[in-house]
Amino acid sequence: MIYSVDVLCNWRSRLVECLRSLCLLICCCCGNKVSAAPETRQVEVGVVDEADKKKHNKIKTSKYTLLMFLPKNLSEQFRRVVNFYFLIVTVIAVVIDSPVSPFTSIAPLSFMVFVTAVKQGYEDWLRHKTDNKVNNQIVEIVYKGVIKEVKNSTIAPGTLVRVKRGREVPADLVLLCSAGEKGKCYITTANLDGETNLKTLRVPPPLVGYTPDILPQNMRIEIPNPVADLYTFYGRLEIPGLDSLVLSTDNLMLRGSRVKNTEWAIGCAIYTGEESKLALNSKYTGNKFSSCELAVNGFLLFFILVLLIEMVVSLIAKLVIEHRNPEKDLYLGPGTTFPPHVSDLLQDLFSFLLLYYYIIPMSLYVTIELYKFIGALFIGWDEDFRCEDTGRPAMANTSDLNEELGQVEVLFSDKTGTLTKNLMVFKTCSIKGNVYEERSNQLYNVERFEEPVDVLQTDIKFFFKILALCHSVQVSSEDMKKLSARLSGGGDTQLMNFFRRKKQNKNPNNGVLDNVSWDSALKEAGSKMDYQGSSPDEKALVEAADRVGVTFLGEEGNNLVLKVGENTEMYERLQLIEFTSERKRMSVILRDKDGKIWLFCKGAESSVFPLCKDSALVEEVNRDINAFAVKGLRTLAIAYREISDEEYTRVSESIKHVDGKSAEALQQLTQQYRVLEQQLILVGATGVEDCLQDDVADTLASLRRAGIKTWVLTGDKVETALNVAQSCAHISETDRRMFLVGVESAGALLAHLDECRRIVAEPGYRDLTLVLDGTSMTQLLDAGAAQAFVDISLQCNAVLCCRLSPIQKAKIVRLIKSSPQHPITAAIGDGANDISMIQEAHVGFGIFGREGHQAARSADFAITKFSMIKKFLLVLGHWYYQRLATLIHYFFYKNLVLGNIMFAFQIQTAFSTQSVYDSMYLTLFNLLFTSLPCLILSVTEQRWPADMLLKNPTLYRSITKNKLMTWSNFGVWCLSAVYHSVVIYMFTYLIFVVPVINLDGNTVDLWSYGAALFHLTMVTVSLKLWLQARYHTLVFVASTLLSLFSYLVFNTIYSLVYLQIDGDVLGTYIRLLTSPAFAFLNLVVVIATLVPDYCVRLASDRGGRPRHAPPTRAPPAALSTRL
Template identity: 30%
Template sequence: MPSTPHGYVRQESDIDIEEASDDDDSDSVYEGPSADFVDPAMVQRDGCCQRLCRCLCPRRKVKETGFRLVRADDRRTNRPIVIDEDGEMKFLRKVSNVVASTKYTIMSFVPMVFAQQFKFFFNFFFLVLAVTQSLPPLRVGPMFTYIGPLVFVLMCTMLKEASDDIKRWRRDKAVNSKKYTRVNTAIGDLEKVASADIKVGDVLQVLTNERVPADMILLRTEFGEQEGSKDGQTYIRTDQLDGEKDWKPRKAPALTQDLAGWRDLCGDVQICAKVEAPQMSIYKFLGRLSLRKLGEDSDVKSEALGLENTLWANTVVTHGPVYGLVVYTGVDSRTVMSYDDNASDDKTCLLDKQVDFCAKVCFAILIGLSFMLVLCRGLRGQWWIFLLRYIVLLSYIIPISLRVNLDMAKTLYASRIGNDSKIPGTVARNTAIVEDLGTVDYVLTDKTGTLTKNDMLFKKLRVPAGEYSSGTDTQQISLMITRVLRRILAARPSPGVFGRSPGQRGQTEEESQGLELLTAMVTLALCHNVTPVETAGSDEWTLQAPSPDEAALVKYARECGIKLIRRDDDSIILECLNITGRPQLRYDIIECFPFSSDRKRMGIIVKEEVAGHDSNNAFMEDVVDDYARHGKDKKCVPWAGLRTLVVALKRMTAESCDEFQAAYREAALDVSEQREDKLAAIVDSHLETNLDLVCLTGVEDMLQDDVAPVIESLRVAKIKVWMLTGDKIDTAICIAISTALKSPDQPLLRLEASHVHSAIDALSDLREARNAKSEGLSDTVVVIDGTVLAMVLSAGLYTSEFVELIKDAPAVVCCRCSPSQKSEVVRAIKKYDNGQRTLAIGDGGNDVGMIQAADVGVGIVGKEGMQASLAADFSIQEFRSLHRLLLWHGRNCYLQSARMSLFVIHRGLVIAVMQVIFSAMFYFIALPLFQGWLMIGYSTYERNPYPLPRYGVLMLRYYTTAPVFSLCLYTDLEDTVVYQYPELYAISRRGRQMSLKAFLGWVWKSIYQGSAIMVLTVILFGNELITSSLVAVAFTSLVISELLNVASEVHPNWHPLMIVAELLSIVIYVYSMFILRSYFDLDTIFSIGFLWKVAIITAVSWIPVSIG
């Protein structure tokens, strides 16, 4: 009997589809001896000392290596076994499945909150001050004036942290107490178990739409007569794991799916899974399942396990019930480990660093003024006590309210961004760095799904006989395919689609060309991982595809008359739309090799169901030459910017297919880290030789709206834009031109290399190009291919030089970038271009590393899911939202916070200057000028938690803070002006508002106003110096001057809320005069003399600085 023809179809990509690939899995079942069933008596047990250490150090986590042996059995008698890299066997240490996302315990709450708060310079400084006031020799005033503000800040923080942690505890409790169904292997029945009590080795039943509680191996599916139940296939939703919305197919191993029912999992059958040690990657898995029936001479059957056999924790089963073997729990699960892996380092805002620098300068001023007062008093007696008292007196130089004001401002900015109707759906997830949006120097962007819509349209097809375009040539292709198909189906016996090769003797030119097109369309309809899903209540079909590229190819095949109507793990069925009766073509799947971003290709082996004789297995001649010829043609203009695929075909006999399967399945049973390399080598040697070129395809990824104007504005704002893409260099250049990353008059520098030595030469070319121009590469767009980039990043010797050479380029395109290289590029810029702030933006899971490595990470909610969006500091709906986010919100946030910070520091410096003059007037006595409630009312804004004497009234303490906070509402320009002149962003981005020059300007302003107020107060009182009256006049002048400073700072764009805050502050201040009788004499306050003195002092202190 002649052998049945087999076909191996390969798609080789010239681009990075940016979709993580599944491990190559196998349904092979091998019989024979296996070491997976280990006698527990052979396992080394821990000694008493080791068990004691575990009790004393329960949280000590040791990285597990090697493999686990997990048996679906009563865990009390057969504990899981760990085999390390040296072959030593130990029982698996118990890992609880309790979900614990809380940050604190009852015992650790107070110490941990205090540790977090006192790491800030402000809080630690005021803690030291509060401690000094408990010592009588150092006390300079009521203790509550120093302890009160600090306690209030800490209490607010503790209440917030406690509230958040209680919410987390309640969520954890709901998850841990949820009941699941477990198979009791001892009695062969089902029982309920709480999620927290699930252990490794349990066999669980998971129902439809139920969350998977732990990492499991899918053993079998049982959901009635529904499609997929018999072959062990089900689907899961992974949106809570990786953010992707598409359903993922999962399949049970044939060993357990072929059993009669779930009760056989615990009957006369022993099941053991050998799985890798816990890993972080949710896209890879290595393992082997072994099964044997109880009996002395029973053979052990083994089957390779891959990603398609897994059910990770927190995924949701869409079709159930299913049964799975728990292999990882708790902190060993992929969910927890991937979160730990993706957790970004704490990001610090540039403004916070600048404020911290100003605080340190203020501290130096504080120490300097204190030493000056001590020296003027004389170094006699216990002079160091007076030094400490002076430090306490002048401590208002460092305002405790600044940190609180900044935190409130950040919350306000985040709310303003989230409620902006012009960029709907924008979310500020990390409010701590919101001001960094106004200081960005580099924007590093992904291409697919970020600059483009990730919405693929089929545009070009080339077969050896000619080139075709979608739309105009689709009908012609459909007619030619229909004619050829009719001849093939009418033949008896039918040779099948792949039974005849184009160019055979007796074929007309039209028939040969039609056969080429038919082969191309059928190949595109076969070589993919697309699953058609019927829409409920209609005849429409939707395509569940791992990437939009594959869906575009299948859709175009349908337009040409070849429709995919069914695909499962065993077969693919196609329908011929343009032929009467719509005959079907059935293909059995022998092996499928999903797309791999490493190999940039995918493949499938199918067997065409035809009756009769062999198909003709003749191959095209000079296939290598055809590849080269078509590769050159792809650089022509009509293919510019398209995502291209090379599709090839190999016809196999049954014997060659069996030979390949034997080698492949043997390698698939290997559970070592070399399994992928072995499988790839077998595919290369058996399948990817002597291939027939079928066709070239070109798919267009449409640009997002307004991408070019946004990038052009960013470049005018002096922001350097880098595009990191997996595309080949020609496609990347075309995208760079269409997105305005490169202007028509800009020179282009290409750095290409085929190996490391030529990559070094390319770096030399970059050096020469930079040295050839006096301005360097400031007007040049640099394009770097993957070989040069890999050499630069892998060898630390070249990284710093590379960044130094290329940092002046306004735009850079990095081609053939892997996800790890994207994050390495970001880190290299941060490390070697010091002081420059980076922003990374992407939409896919492979962009998470880059987003979290950057100073500011922006994620786009795209078709590849929400993983990037959830991991980012800011989430937007489309790329054009970045324009308003940076140029409008970023600029305003930075300028407003900088202005408010300097104003708050100025407010403390004024008090310090007045205190120095007051002490000098009274022979350098260490007594405060303004005591108790006056200082609290001036420097903070919170409600006073302490009752006032006699009145028991709570006084609002924001004489000047509410108006100062209103500075966060001030905008100097309209958004239309900022958009029209992006250069304004470049000016604010330099940080001049928080520079040393700006800070010293405010210091000088503080010295003048403080001196003017205090000196004029003394002069106007003359010989009638009454301390209480002097304090009242000086303090009133100070408050009014500060309110006028706020008004002049935002003039002429007064915000209505600012005016309300100013008026309210005056009302509160006047009200406080009536309840603070110990500080204010009402008869004096409402006298003509008091009012004219305040007016003169205020005018002299405020008018000169406001005019200047």
């Protein structure tokens, strides 16, 4: 049979379809996903799905609700191994025939859980307040053409949101309407990428001129699924009756950006809540744990192992002794049968557990929690961290990482707003070979400072006219309103007509204004203009021109207005040739009132000088630029030329036929512009200072001496970042620099890395700097060369990373902290774009920024300026880490002393499972008698005073890498505990060999023996803490005396009241206090235990004193009350 080709094709397609269906069925049965989620989604403009609450704009950072707080918090607390261990011990104490009262386990555990719950509940309440403030913020939406006010949390995809000038964008919006000219909307993205400069967004062309009430109906937006990349967005806008329009980042208003210089803008919400790009770039990386906490876990495991060994050894010894001595005294009860029953073995094993488990300090964690909480309060109370301008204090958003401040090895810092104020200030200029400086809003020749120069001289005036015209700066719309109101008395006048008119012809004389009206308007409205621009350098230059008398008054369409002295001049802007990183310059082509066409150009000297024709002046200005650069100023060269009508017409006609979107078209445009930018006449150069934050250079120098390597991670261009890095001394002029910039292939990257390895391996080069950009960073991760980069970068004194997205910043931090070296990292920034980096680092610092407080709210610690980090790390880091290390070691020490004496008593009594201590002593030992002095010392101790730590940053090196929490230090404390417990027990045993030591002639019973041992333990561990302290504040002294006094009072009352909890303690303590032998025993034990410790302390102090440190010091009174 012969089949046609069509039939065969049809059969084959059916067979393929059947096979596909079979595969789908098999995959579904196996539980596998057969397809990924759709890559795009549809949003209907103005249509909201109220049922889908997950896509609403609600932000939640809190952990608990009121209803679920108790069960969830208890669950979290008992998930901690130590807490669960104590819970099991408490259950065992209740269930079995316990040798001690179950209350000794129940009371401390309950107190510990209660205090921790209160602390965590308070911290979560603060998070609830922050969430509610954000979610309940009032925003405006457009509903059926009417403006309504709703809560921020109710915004959902499809909602039309109106954002007024100065307000933050509450969700990711596609711009659909704007009050700006030609559908423009100006925003700042300081919270996203750290830049406070204006950026221009545009309404899709078909919607320009529409108002909210007449927007087309049934519009639909197709968008990709949310991704974190801030700089990439593609979508489609479908308008009924029109072709679909391509959407890009020029149409996207990101959450966290702020509307500027535009009355209002309306956009359709597309990504809300956790799906916004800001939220995706601010993903929380999980709980952070300090190095001390990890060390404590190791110490606890060791003590648990010791406990298990003691239990097993005691059980075996008990069985052996009873087996060898079957005849027992009747008062000891029935002996163990052999072979023993399992129930008897468990009874004895658990009894030993309840006797020995006190070597593990139950109240350690709750004391640490209290110490951290109080330490966090002290941070907010410290006047050194209070901003002088705003009075705002520093804040600790979490108290879990106080001690980690003393372990930082690598600091990652944002640049804009962190190292710098992002405030450019014009300082100096070179005009025709003469150097001028601005002082008190007047210009002075540096060679003759007697009198200010006349700015209206021909060369100087022309120079500042170029600065006032060659830019993309905007005048604040508020200023334009004021001027128009003053000119008109509130109505439409000459000025408003000029700024509102459409371009009718090319003659700017049509817009000439009356100078008298203009002058009076400026005087009444305030002569200082508020400029806003995409470049802070441009803004600084236009403001400088304004200060010296050449004022840019505004623009409308293609017309620019200047006020030069007493005259008002207007120019028609024919072409704006924007700055690009390849060209490194910008130019503007203008027509003046006489019809002449001018090209004004400014840019990097390397880009402008080759286009100039006067080589002698070029050399002279170049010398001035080099002098400016030595002062750390940002420099630009200024040049111009006059263009004939024929030349401009020829070039402009060529430009009209170029499609300005493709890469080839951009290259054609660059070539055409290059034709005009020839034979320029050099006028001079400018020097602008990017103001650094106060004391940045000194702070970075101190951190370097402390062994902390600083990395600067910024979204700025390489040139800008390098300039700032040099100005703040992050990078030295003498450092050898290695560049991984613009590397777009794996092969080129590997070649660059090999060259960097060779440089690092060269002898004699210790001061190295590595410069990296975002493109190269992407290649590093894709090419699997991350470890090579880590090895190279950690050999450098400084690293500068430029053009990074927020996610790339976080990836770099994660890369370094997870490297084999495992350095402790810190990150600091002031914008929402820094949140991921801040939360990724071991310790995060947020600066209260000029544009928002997102970074400060999301960080572990919030400060007001970068220089505060010096005291945070060098002083607080040193104090908090040493305090916590002492607290931890001391807790293990004192409990080990108590537990060793219990173990020694078991040896003496043939492992009878009888406790030598009364249960009340065991209950209150950690809870009341010893915790308070230790807690007070942990918040007041100062190994070195603050001024010495700041003057000697190298002291910081003595505590990094967790040096105080090593096993060797821990072993020293454990040996001290063993020695002290042996001395206490042996001397007590020797004294009590004589049965009659009381004045009344009564013999010493078990409870007197136990009371004596506990008393000596209390005295020894209290004096040990006193000896350990270097800074005896009044509070610490009072707490120690109060602790001993409370012990004395309790024992006195307890021995006078007949309670008989475990045994008969009536009168025991009173008899001990009246015994001379017991007094002698106290003296001998104190000398035998603490004199060796004191000798070790003296040797340690002498060996550990820093160079130039005084042998003694008087405690500063201020610190004793504040920290």
